[in-house]
């Protein structure tokens with residue numbers, strides 16, 4: 001397959017006896033892509049699939065030119081996945097240790113590791129919390145920590161699945177601003193927040209496990225709002 005950032009050809013995914021995705025064909029090359037659709041439409045399944053966390057049952061898939069089922073470890077080194085619940089991603093006892101943990105595979109010298117961690121914590125407003133127990137943070141701070149751990153690796157692609165779902169308006173804005181800030185990454189954002197979806201360069205709509213629309217966010221959002229009114 002070519003090196004289009006995200007390319008799916010007739011992809012299906014079956015979990016148990018449920019076809020969670022069916023016949024999905026897509027070429028996504030915009031820097032920021034919103035994924036919208038009703039509850040249960042297949043958005044998270046799509047995010048897990050392109051993040052290399054779930055396996056297709058049929059079709060062909062290329063993410064940054066990589067087939068996740070053949071070179072999954074390489075793909076996971078080049079991308080980051082962020083979920084709505086940051087607790088699932090926080091592993092180490094303190095904030096600083098947790099950010100450093102994200103770089104464990106890079107085998108950096110201590111001085112360089114410290115510098116990378118410090119720079120990232122500064123960017124995400126976490127520097128003053130470096131020694132704090134990770135699980136004592138507020139929900140908003142935890143999501144910033146999860147983002148910091150994702151971005152410290154300089155991922156080429158960030159896949160965020162409802163990253164602002166549990167946040168108040170101020171923290172949601174902060175998290176969104178970090179996700180959209182162009183630091184050389186692509187973003188795939190699964191969201192029910194249509195204002196956030198409208199900030200993306202491209203939007204994809206799912207319904208019943210099928211991709212039912214792709215294009216300019218305003219047009220796709222208008223189609224989705226029409227569905228919601230029915």
Ligand SMILES: Nc1ncnc2c1ncn2[C@@H]1O[C@H](COP(=O)(O)OP(=O)(O)OP(=O)(O)O)[C@@H](O)[C@H]1O
Pocket residue numbers: 015016017018019020037038039040041042043044045046
């Ligand atoms: N492990 C699983 N086994 C069986 N069915 C599953 C599994 N995970 C998800 N599904 C089903 O797949 C469908 C799509 O789920 P998915 O979580 O992808 O939807 P979603 O669009 O992200 O929904 P939401 O907006 O509620 O988060 C749903 O019908 C769901 O019940």
